[in-house]
Each structure stands twice: as C-alpha cells, then as structure tokens.
Amino acid sequence: xxxxxxxxxxxxxxxxxxxxxxxxxxxxxxxxxxxxxxxxxxxxxxxxxxxxxxxxxxxxxxxxxxxxxxxxxxxxxxxxxxxxxxxxxxxxxxxxxxxxxxxxxxxxxxxxxxxxxxxxxxxxxxxxxxxxxxxxxxxxxxxxxxxxxxxxxxxxxxxxxxxxxxxxxxxxxxxxxxxxxxxxxxxxxxxxxxxxxxxxxxxxxxxxxxxxxxxxxxxxxxxxxxxxxxxxxxxxxxxxxxxxxxxxxxxxxxxxxxxxxxxxxxxxxxxxxxxxxxxxxxxxxxxxxxxxxxxxxxxxxxxxxxxxxxxxxxxxxxxxxxxxxxxxxxxxxxxxxxxxxxxxxxxxxxxxxxxxxxxxxxxxxxxxxxxxxxxxxxxxxxxxxxxxxxxxxxxxxxxxxxxxxxxxxxxxxxxxxxxxxxxxxxxxxxxxxxxxxxxxxxxxxxxxxxx
Amino acid sequence: xxxxxxxxxxxxxxxxxxxxxxxxxxxxxxxxxxxxxxxxxxxxxxxxxxxxxxxxxxxxxxxxxxxxxxxxxxxxxxxxxxxxxxxxxxxxxxxxxxxxxxxxxxxxxxxxxxxxxxxxxxxxxxxxxxxxxxxxxxxxxxxxxxxxxxxxxxxx
Numbered sequence: 001x002x003x004x005x006x007x008x009x010x011x012x013x014x015x016x017x018x019x020x021x022x023x024x025x026x027x028x029x030x031x032x033x034x035x036x037x038x039x040x041x042x043x044x045x046x047x048x049x050x051x052x053x054x055x056x057x058x059x060x061x062x063x064x065x066x067x068x069x070x071x072x073x074x075x076x077x078x079x080x081x082x083x084x085x086x087x088x089x090x091x092x093x094x095x096x097x098x099x100x101x102x103x104x105x106x107x108x109x110x111x112x113x114x115x116x117x118x119x120x121x122x123x124x125x126x127x128x129x130x131x132x133x134x135x136x137x138x139x140x141x142x143x144x145x146x147x148x149x150x151x152x153x154x155x156x157x158x159x160x161x162x163x164x165x166x167x168x169x170x171x172x173x174x175x176x177x178x179x180x181x182x183x184x185x186x187x188x189x190x191x192x193x194x195x196x197x198x199x200x201x202x203x204x205x206x207x208x209x210x211x212x213x214x215x216x217x218x219x220x221x222x223x224x225x226x227x228x229x230x231x232x233x234x235x236x237x238x239x240x241x242x243x244x245x246x247x248x249x250x251x252x253x254x255x256x257x258x259x260x261x262x263x264x265x266x267x268x269x270x271x272x273x274x275x276x277x278x279x280x281x282x283x284x285x286x287x288x289x290x291x292x293x294x295x296x297x298x299x300x301x302x303x304x305x306x307x308x309x310x311x312x313x314x315x316x317x318x319x320x321x322x323x324x325x326x327x328x329x330x331x332x333x334x335x336x337x338x339x340x341x342x343x344x345x346x347x348x349x350x351x352x353x354x355x356x357x358x359x360x361x362x363x364x365x366x367x368x369x370x371x372x373x374x375x376x377x378x379x380x381x382x383x384x385x386x387x388x389x390x391x392x393x394x395x396x397x398x399x400x401x402x403x404x405x406x407x408x409x410x411x412x413x414x415x416x417x418x419x420x421x422x423x424x425x426x427x428x429x430x431x432x433x434x435x436x437x438x439x440x441x442x443x444x445x446x447x448x449x450x451x
Numbered sequence: 452x453x454x455x456x457x458x459x460x461x462x463x464x465x466x467x468x469x470x471x472x473x474x475x476x477x478x479x480x481x482x483x484x485x486x487x488x489x490x491x492x493x494x495x496x497x498x499x500x501x502x503x504x505x506x507x508x509x510x511x512x513x514x515x516x517x518x519x520x521x522x523x524x525x526x527x528x529x530x531x532x533x534x535x536x537x538x539x540x541x542x543x544x545x546x547x548x549x550x551x552x553x554x555x556x557x558x559x560x561x562x563x564x565x566x567x568x569x570x571x572x573x574x575x576x577x578x579x580x581x582x583x584x585x586x587x588x589x590x591x592x593x594x595x596x597x598x599x600x601x602x603x604x605x606x607x
Contacts, residue, residue, distance in 0.1 A: 337568075338574070338575070338578035339574070339575075350581075353577060353578050353581040353582070354581040354582055355495065355582070357582055358494050358495075358497065358500075358507075358508075358509050358582035359494050359509060359512060361506075362578070367503050367506050367508045367513075368494075368508050368509065368512050368513040368514075369513065369514060370517075372512075405512065405514065406493070408494075408495065
C-alpha cells in the first residue's frame with residue numbers, strides 16, 4: 001500500500017470518526033431534551049439575581065426553626081426516608097430494593113454510622129453525592145438515587161439535610177450487594193450516562209413566573225422529584241421532558257399522567273382536588289393514593305406546610321398537556337345490584353363478593369368513607385389493571401384528616417390467578433374497560449413490588 | 452376528640468370520641484351496645500355489620516366522623532323493622548345459630564338484603580352474604596332461613 005493510499009484511508013477513517021462523534025453528540029443532545037422547567041419558556045435567572053421571594057429553603061412560617069428542624073423539613077420534602085428504609089427496617093438505614101428488569105439495586109445506609117453509613121462524609125462529599133451522584137469512594141451511584149433531580153437543590157439546603165441526617169442515631173447496616181447483570185453492573189458507565197443526562201446545575205428561577213410558581217418548581221423538581229415516577233423515560237432511561245408528567249412507573253406500579261391533559265391527565269381536577277390528593281392522599285371522586293404515591297403522601301407531601309402544598313399545585317398545574325393512552329372518560333357508578341352491569345367472570349365476581357363488596361359495594365360507591373369509593377379513580381379506569389392488582393396485593397393505607405382507613409393486603413391470602421381475576425372483574429365493573437391480567441402477570445407484578 | 456350526635460335505633464346519642472375512632476368501638480366501648488361483635492377488624496368477617504340508612508356496612512372500618520347524619524341500626528334495634536323481625540323469626544324457626552358469635556352480623560346482612568330484594572335467589576344471597584363468615588358453618592341454615600323469611604307471612 002502506498003503512502004497516498006494509506007493517507008486516503010486514514011482521512012476517510014477520520015471523517016467517519018468525526019461524523020460519528022458529531023452524530024453521537026447530536027443524538028445525546030436530542031435525547032437529553034429539555035430541562036424539567038423549560039416548558040415555562042421564561043427567562044431563567046441566577047438565584048442571587050431573582051428579585052422576588054427566594055423560592056428555595058424552608059417556608060417563611062418555619063423560618064424560626066433550628067437548623068436541624070430545617071433539615072428535617074427539607075429531607076421530608078425530598079422524601080429521602082421512603083427509599084432509604086425497608087418496610088421493617090430502621091429509618092434511613094437503607095436496604096430498600098429497586099427491582100429492575102436487569103437486576104436489583106439496594107438503597108444504602110444514610111445514617112451517620114462511620115463504617116456503614118455516611119458518618120465520614122464531609123460537606124463536599126455529601127454535595128457530590130446529592131448533586132452529581134458520586135460516592136465518597138469516587139464510585140458512581142445508579143440513578144435510582146434521583147441525583148438528576150436533587151442536583152437542582154441549593155448547597156445550603158443539601159447541607160441542612162446533611163445536618164439533619166447527622167443528628168440521627170448511627171445505625172450499623174452494611175449495604176446489600178446489587179444483583180445487576182452485565183453491562184448494567186459497570187458503574188463507570190454511569191459516568192457517561194451522567195455526562196449526558198445530569199445537568200449538574202442548581203435551580204434557576206424563571207423570572208416570568210410568580211414567586212409561588214417558582215417555589216412550587218423548586219419543591220417539585222429539586223426536592224419532591226415528582227417527575228422521577230410521573231415522567232416517561234427515554235431509551236437512555238432518563239426522563240423525557242418532552243412528555244413531562246405524561247405518566248411513568250414506580251416499583252411495579254403505574255405513576256399516572258399528571259399533566260394538564262383533560263382526559264388522561266388531571267386537567268379536569270380542581271386545584272382543591274389536587275391539593276387534597278397530595279396533602280391527604282384522597283380527593284373525592286378521584287380515588288385515594290396507594291402504593292408508592294401513598295408513601296409519598298404519608299412520609300413527605302402530607303408534612304409540608306399549606307403554602308408549600310399550594311405552590312406545588314400551582315406549579316404542577318402549569319405543566320402542559322401530554323395525552324396518554326388512558327381512557328379519557330371515567331366510568332360512572334356501577335348498578336347497585338350485582339345482577340346488573342358487568343356480570344361475566346364468575347371467578348372474579350366470587351372473590352369480589354367475598355372480600356371486597358362489604359366496603360366497596362356493588363356500585364363502587366362506599367358507604368363507610370369516600371376514601372374507599374372506586375368510582376372515578378384512575379386505577380379502575382386503567383385497562384391494564386396493574387394498580388388495582390397491586391392494591392389488592394399490598395393493601396392501601398389512607399391518610400385521611402378525619403381518620404385512617406386501611407385496606408388489608410390480600411397478597412398472602414389469594415393466589416395469582418384469583419388476584420388477576422378480581423382485578424379484571426373490578427376494572428370491567430367499575431372502569432371504562434376491563435383488564436386482562438393473567439396469573440403470570442400478577443406473579444411479575446409481585447416480583448416488581450416485593451421488598 | 453369532638454362531640455357528635457349519632458342517631459342509633461331511632462334514639463339520639465351524644466358521644467365525645469376521636470374522629471377516627473371506628474364506629475364499632477363507639478358502639479361497644481363507649482355506648483355499651485355489645486350486641487355488635489368484633490371479629491377481624493379489617494372488614495373481612497362481617498361480625499360487626501350494622502346498617503347505615505338501611506345499607507349493611509362494616510362498623511370496624513368506618514370512622515365515626517364519616518357517619519354524618521345517617522341513621523344507624525344495630526342488632527339491638529333490628530327487630531323493630533319489618534324485615535328484621537321476619538329474619539329473626541326465621542332464624543329461630545330454622546335454629547340457625549350454633550355458637551352465635553357471627554350471628555348479629557349475619558342477621559344484619561340478611562335483613563338489609565331482604566329490604567332491597569324481597570325474593571332473593573341463591574345468587575342474590577351469595578352476593579349479599581359472602582362476606583359474612585361463620586366458623587361453625589351454619590351457612591346452609593342461614594340460606595334456608597333467608598328463604599323462609601322471604602316466603603313467610605308478615606308478622607302481625
């Protein structure tokens with residue numbers, strides 16, 4: 001091969017590499033898409049330059065709280081507890097399982113234990129973890145830790161949370177080993193992922209929006225991380241903000257569309273309904289929060305000050321409509337008699353009349369409390385039946401202001417087949433379209449939500 | 452804690468209890484009306500069944516604050532309703548009861564059924580009674596008694 005020929009090959013190779021790089025970068029930029037608050041379209045300003053009330057930190061009514069209490073409020077707003085605690089375990093000691101198609105990730109101990117927790121973390125170490133997803137030992141965290149959301153948190157707020165965590169009793173609880181398969185067990189790859197998907201920048205208010213909206217944006221994006229479950233993910237497993245709040249999933253449950261879409265989202269809800277749902281876990285005629293959302297209400301949202309709840313409502317309601325394939329029309333109450341309405345599926349009916357009817361009634365409108373009313377809830381108006389099956393398996397605890405109501409967990413008493421059939425019956429009788437879950441589907445749902 | 456008025460078996464009662472106290476506790480522990488039984492506490496056995504405006508509900512799962520102005524009927528008062536009286540007579544005629552623990556709830560569910568469905572068939576009885584559990588297994592006699600009450604003459 002002559003010099004000129006070799007040079008030509010090299011040139012072609014270089015061009016191919018350059019084209020691939022440009023195409024790859026363009027694709028990465030496309031995939032990354034808009035940021036979480038970009039839909040608002042206004043001008044973003046640095047926090048220091050924002051003229052109105054500071055949207056970060058704790059609410060004005062809590063300003064007199066001591067530093068640890070401030071950190072507690074923020075830690076609750078960020079809902080650290082639920083993912084860093086197992087159902088029977090000690091608070092913040094980790095071990096909560098995230099079951100993914102390619103293995104299981106376990107959360108870690110964030111009590112101040114020096115050996116197994118974060119007791120040796122400096123302020124800089126803590127900020128690197130929260131903002132960039134990097135551990136003290138330099139390893140990357142999996143984005144089950146929502147650092148692409150927490151990255152918007154101010155240093156001051158993140159360190160207030162650290163102060164609160166460091167005020168807790170240290171618990172000795174070594175991390176459980178993840179069971180991810182190749183290539184997902186290659187932590188270094190998360191570095192590449194983060195380069196594309198973690199903006200690694202702090203919250204910037206939108207100067208065209210009200211102080212309340214900006215407070216809601218900070219609470220929803222930097223702390224409560226609503227989008228981590230309610231926004232669908234792209235092929236890179238990152239949030240696709242082109243369909244912001246259009247519906248996603250969480251631990252084997254569906255996190256429904258909370259965009260302004262009138263049919264499949266919450267566009268037809270009143271502000272009070274949204275506030276009641278996130279603040280108390282229930283809005284009349286819209287059902288009750290269960291599963292991961294029930295936990296988010298009980299451990300996080302219900303603990304926020306009323307003005308913060310209102311700010312979240314103002315912000316969430318401003319997110320533009322994204323339609324999803326859920327039925328736009330919700331079914332009215334079923335007939336009062338078991339003879340009328342949906343009557344097929346003898347097996348599902350048998351389970352329902354023995355275990356469910358005494359609270360939910362044949363019409364789906366509960367006498368004991370609106371919290372137990374099925375009519376109008378998204379779960380029964382979802383033809384997948386997934387959340388109905390999960391509620392049957394795990395039960396549902398409600399956080400009513402005037403009394404708690406609990407639906408027992410039926411996962412141990414009914415077989416997968418029975419749970420599939422009762423979910424199919426319930427969605428057919430009380431919803432727009434019946435589901436067609438099978439025994440195998442329910443087995444899979446159990447695995448996904450298991451701890 | 453808050454004071455609230457409850458209408459029970461036609462009488463007005465005032466109770467001072469926490470809002471989230473189950474109606475069953477109010478009936479048994481506060482008002483001493485122990486005819487209504489505590490079974491499972493999770494609305495899975497039916498022993499605590501009472502009526503709210505004539506509909507059968509599980510009082511163990513009902514926060515007292517959710518009752519509102521609705522009229523409560525318990526086993527102590529069901530005999531004063533026409534269907535309740537017929538059901539109780541049929542229960543005696545068929546000698547339904549064995550240990551009796553679940554029977555207040557059975558009678559309450561059966562009389563609510565008969566009030567809306569005067570001539571229930573087996574499917575109607577299943578639909579109304581499947582959530583009322585009887586450990587003695589008196590189900591066959593319960594079914595017979597409901598049918599006897601449905602066919603029987605109105606007591607005078």
